[in-house]
Amino acid sequence: MVVKDRIMETALKMFRTYGVKGVTMFDIARDCGISKKTLYEHFEDKQSLINDALRELLNDHIQFAEKNHTETANAIEELVNQMQFIRSKARTLNPVMLFEIEKYHPDTWKEVELFRTDCILYGIKENLKRGMSEGLYRKNLDIDIVARMRQLQLEAAFDPIHYPADHYEMHKVMDEVTTHFILGVATLQGHKLAYQYLQIKEEV
Structure with a gap:
């Protein structure tokens, strides 16, 4: 591993x-x-290191999202995979960093x-459109409103004011809000599929 890459890996780990x-x-x-x-010799100052570390973090998510969208079988699988990806990142990310x-x-925050x-x-909007076209999400969803609601859910999960780290584990918060969201937008067909992916026992 070249020195610059090693610096980036170390810095990002410490920032997280x-x-x-x-x-x-x-x-x-x-x-x-x-x-x-x-x-x-590799980074002019701490600010440039923070900038590059944040870009790497964001680019990692962007690359995953693109691959996840094209390689999953349906909208619910895509959303569940996204939840698992964020969970894995949340385990090693202190919300204080953001x-x-x-x-x-x-x-940098821009x-x-x-x-x-x-x-x-x-x-989120593309996933909603996909799920609606597949018959897994309700047809009467207002995409703009529901997408913004989901975005706010995700942002709240990473906000230490709403979910302080000494009281909540972020990956558990992510599980709950994502399960709540999926079951809220899904059709009956979508619910059956969601129960399989989320390993939820269907209530009789």
Whole structure:
């Protein structure tokens, strides 16, 4: 692994664990096993490192979303896979990281705002259209309203104000809100499929 990639991997791991404010360039260099001089040869300052780390995090999600949309059998499988992907990321992501970027790095946060619109909201709308065309989601859904509702659910799950980490495990929050959403938009046919994917016992 080249030095720059190793720095990125180390920095992203530390940001995800401790947030961005409390992690210094010295901390990153030490954990990476290099000198601060070497670190600054690859990254001008901490801000540039935060920018690149966030882009890598967002691009990882974008690549998954594109692959997930084309390779899944139906809209519900696509949504369940998305839930599992976010769960896996949530296990190693301290929500403080996003909170601190929004508060202390507003220019960097603009990329998150674009991601919310161009990837998350767009992907939700496409999934809703897909599910409706497959007969798995109700035909009378208002796509704009329902998509925005789902987006707000996801954002709330990552907000430590709504779900503080000392009281809630983010992956469990994601499970609950996603299950609630799927069963809320699904037809009877969709419910049967959802029960299989989510391993829910159908109530008699």
